[in-house]
Amino acid sequence: xxxxxxxxxxxxxxxxxxxxxxxxxxxxxxxxxxxxxxxxxxxxxxxxxxxxxxxxxxxxxxxxxxxxxxxxxxxxxxxxxxxxxxxxxxxxxxxxxxxxxxxxxxxxxxxxxxxxxxxxxxxxxxxxxxxxxxxxxx
Numbered sequence: 001x002x003x004x005x006x007x008x009x010x011x012x013x014x015x016x017x018x019x020x021x022x023x024x025x026x027x028x029x030x031x032x033x034x035x036x037x038x039x040x041x042x043x044x045x046x047x048x049x050x051x052x053x054x055x056x057x058x059x060x061x062x063x064x065x066x067x068x069x070x071x072x073x074x075x076x077x078x079x080x081x082x083x084x085x086x087x088x089x090x091x092x093x094x095x096x097x098x099x100x101x102x103x104x105x106x107x108x109x110x111x112x113x114x115x116x117x118x119x120x121x122x123x124x125x126x127x128x129x130x131x132x133x134x135x136x137x138x
Contacts, residue, residue, distance in 0.1 A: 009062065009127045011125035011126055012041055012126055012129070013039050013125075015036050015039075015061065015124040016038075016123075017037075017120060018034050018122070019122060020122050021121065025119050027076060031119070033119040034117060034118075035106055035114055036120065036122075037112045037113065038112050040112050040126075052105065053107060055104070055105045055131070056131075057105060059099075059126055059129055060101075060127050060128040061099035061124045061126055061127065062097060062124070062126075062127050063099045063120075064097070065121070066092045066097035067093040068097060070086055071085065073089055073093065075089050075090075098127070099124070101118050103115040104116065
């Protein structure tokens with residue numbers, strides 16, 4: 001693959017959240033993230049046929065406010081943590097800023113799907129959704 005090769009993604013929807021600023025968002029959903037609406041673009045609504053309340057899904061986001069030139073970080077922005085390659089962390093700053101969020105479907109609304117908890121900020125593009133699969137051990 002040549003370095004000039006690139007690939008494109010298109011949003012299928014957007015996160016509508018009470019979180020408005022990246023700096024004020026929790027780093028992980030379990031750290032106090034709110035529920036949010038996954039607003040789906042009309043062209044993709046059929047792709048959610050048979051989605052039900054209580055389903056667990058993986059929401060894949062494009063972390064649009066991230067820096068793409070970062071290859072090493074201090075995990076959790078804590079200088080006491082050793083500088084670590086970005087691919088070994090959950091940092092939003094990375095060459096391809098893809099976010100992965102395991103959420104529960106809480107409600108199907110006229111505006112979209114109420115999901116949560118999710119630490120993505122308002123306006124975050126959603127590039128895909130996948131069914132969450134439990135391991136045989138769960």
